[in-house]
Amino acid sequence: MGIVAAGAFLAGLAVAGMEQVDLDKPKAKVRLVSAVESVPPGHEIYVGLDFTIEPGWHLYWDGQNDTGFAPAAAWSAPEGVRIGEVRWPTPKRYISPGDILDHVYEDQFTLIVPIRVPKDAEIGSTIELTADLEWLVCKDICIPEFAEVSLSIPITERPAPSSSGGTTIARGSRTLPSQKLPPEMRWAWRGDELTISVPNASKIAFYPSRHSAPVGGLLEFGEQKGSTLSLPIDRSRGDEVAGILQYWTAPAPSATPTPGPASGRIPPNPSATQSVAIRIPTSDSINADK
Amino acid sequence: MARKNSTLTKLAMGVVAAATLAAATIAAGPKDGKDGYKAMDSHAVAKVGEKAPDFTLTDTDGNTHTLSEVLAKEGVNAVVLEWYNPQCPFVVKHHKHNTTMADTYAAFQAKGVKWAAINSGAEGKQGAGLELNKEMKTEYKIAYPVLLDTDGKVGKMYSAKTTPHMFVINADGILVYAGAIDNNRSPRNAGDVNYVEAALNSVLAGETVEQAQTRPYGCSVKYAAR
Numbered sequence: 436m437g438i439v440a441a442g443a444f445l446a447g448l449a450v451a452g453m454e455q456v457d458l459d460k461p462k463a464k465v466r467l468v469s470a471v472e473s474v475p476p477g478h479e480i481y482v483g484l485d486f487t488i489e490p491g492w493h494l495y496w497d498g499q500n501d502t503g504f505a506p507a508a509a510w511s512a513p514e515g516v517r518i519g520e521v522r523w524p525t526p527k528r529y530i531s532p533g534d535i536l537d538h539v540y541e542d543q544f545t546l547i548v549p550i551r552v553p554k555d556a557e558i559g560s561t562i563e564l565t566a567d568l569e570w571l572v573c574k575d576i577c578i579p580e581f582a583e584v585s586l587s588i589p590i591t592e593r594p595a596p597s598s599s600g601g602t603t604i605a606r607g608s609r610t611l612p613s614q615k616l617p618p619e620m621r622w623a624w625r626g627d628e629l630t631i632s633v634p635n636a637s638k639i640a641f642y643p644s645r646h647s648a649p650v651g652g653l654l655e656f657g658e659q660k661g662s663t664l665s666l667p668i669d670r671s672r673g674d675e676v677a678g679i680l681q682y683w684t685a686p687a688p689s690a691t692p693t694p695g696p697a698s699g700r701i702p703p704n705p706s707a708t709q710s711v712a713i714r715i716p717t718s719d720s721i722n723a724d725k
Numbered sequence: 726m727a728r729k730n731s732t733l734t735k736l737a738m739g740v741v742a743a744a745t746l747a748a749a750t751i752a753a754g755p756k757d758g759k760d761g762y763k764a765m766d767s768h769a770v771a772k773v774g775e776k777a778p779d780f781t782l783t784d785t786d787g788n789t790h791t792l793s794e795v796l797a798k799e800g801v802n803a804v805v806l807e808w809y810n811p812q813c814p815f816v817v818k819h820h821k822h823n824t825t826m827a828d829t830y831a832a833f834q835a836k837g838v839k840w841a842a843i844n845s846g847a848e849g850k851q852g853a854g855l856e857l858n859k860e861m862k863t864e865y866k867i868a869y870p871v872l873l874d875t876d877g878k879v880g881k882m883y884s885a886k887t888t889p890h891m892f893v894i895n896a897d898g899i900l901v902y903a904g905a906i907d908n909n910r911s912p913r914n915a916g917d918v919n920y921v922e923a924a925l926n927s928v929l930a931g932e933t934v935e936q937a938q939t940r941p942y943g944c945s946v947k948y949a950a951r
Contacts, residue, residue: 499940501886501887501941501945502886502887502942502943502944502945503942503944503945504910504911504912504942507911531945531948532877532948532949532950532951533845533877533880533881533885533886533945533946533948534881534884534886535886535945535946535948537945569911569912569913571814571912573944573945575850575851575947576812576813576851576944577813577814577815577912577944578814579814579912579913
């Protein structure tokens with residue numbers, strides 16, 4: 436089903452008395468890009484599903500959300516090509532009236548997907564990758580959109596980087612949560628309460644993955660000011676607390692922007708943010724530091 | 726395109742689709758439940774296993790319906806509440822592209838199961854308004870009442886988050902199921918496990934509902950901004 440079909444599907448949804456939404460115009464667009472122009476047999480490469488979203492609209496992260504539907508891809512590729520697990524960038528919390536909490540992407544984001552080329556791929560042949568995509572894009576209303584994107588990657592003896600695809604994927608990689616815990620991070624269980632602390636953080640937020648043990652009152656407790664985040668967890672309902680931890684650090688006193696010389700230089704970003712993928716077993720009974 | 730040229734491609738596609746698409750759409754099973762929030766009202770708040778809060782609402786034909794009165798009627802074995810917005814794609818999926826709601830209602834109608842759709846959309850929001858709801862009830866051939874909850878009070882009492890968001894109440898007025906209609910969270914395809922059907926079968930057999938809570942999916946209920 437292509438984008439045309441999506442338009443027809445929604446023809447009955449024009450709403451009287453609402454802001455006019457042009458349903459024929461897609462609210463999100465996607466491109467499939469590769470970090471390489473060509474690839475040798477047996478190599479792993481990264482491809483990116485690069486989404487651009489109309490201002491004011493959002494797409495959904497693949498973790499715990501009250502509503503929505505995260506982009507889903509059905510891939511087709513020649514036999515032996517292995518499509519790895521999608522890497523999702525850090526989302527942002529999005530709260531709607533009625534205490535509805537979602538984690539979303541706005542403006543632009545890139546899903547990064549590792550692709551393994553088989554060892555016996557023939558030099559001179561081409562790998563055709565196609566992703567059949569479905570996503571939901573919402574503002575005041577929600578619209579399902581569909582797209583099919585494809586890419587041909589020749590098999591060559593030596594890899595050849597792609598400058599434009601490489602740039603998109605490098606930019607996308609910087610928005611992924613780190614897989615390495617910051618050494619200063621600590622956590623502790625006190626009964627059913629999990630406390631996570633990152634010294635010097637001015638704010639900490641937790642975005643649970645779908646398989647995480649549930650956080651009680653995620654709307655209320657999922658984001659807290661200061662260097663400590665305390666989460667009520669139903670420990671009996673999951674093996675681990677898993678998801679993305681995002682924290683913001685206040686500028687160090689020395690970095691406080693002072694009125695500089697009249698050079699027109701923009702002062703440094705007053706707060707920096709980092710995010711990290713966390714997995715904390717619910718069976719842990721004592722303090723752990725890693 | 727790759728998929729045209731060989732059966733090998735199809736084979737690979739099947740495997741990959743099963744691995745990635747299934748994980749992305751269906752994996753949110755009952756295990757990761759639906760309790761990550763608190764309702765704001767400290768009094769009457771719907772909780773699975775407890776008495777369902779009573780309410781009175783008016784349908785699109787001007788008739789009023791009170792939950793406790795419906796439950797008190799002779800021969801009523803259960804009540805299903807379906808949060809509803811006729812213009813939400815997930816509602817369209819179950820009322821137009823598939824007949825999940827109509828089929829489930831029809832299967833239990835003669836067994837003393839009452840069903841109501843509730844629209845908690847605020848005035849001016851998508852899917853709200855008496856005329857539109859009358860029109861869409863006819864278009865979707867909905868055989869049960871569509872109740873309007875424009876101020877969102879009943880929706881918030883039940884912590885209804887999505888359209889659809891399903892609630893099953895037994896003859897004793899106990900909320901025995903809250904969650905999704907089925908196990909396919911996509912806006913396009915219906916699932917192969919209907920949780921409401923399963924819950925109703927248990928209620929009618931006098932058994933405990935096995936999956937009393939699942940994670941609902943859909944559009945957000947279009948409540949008024951505070």
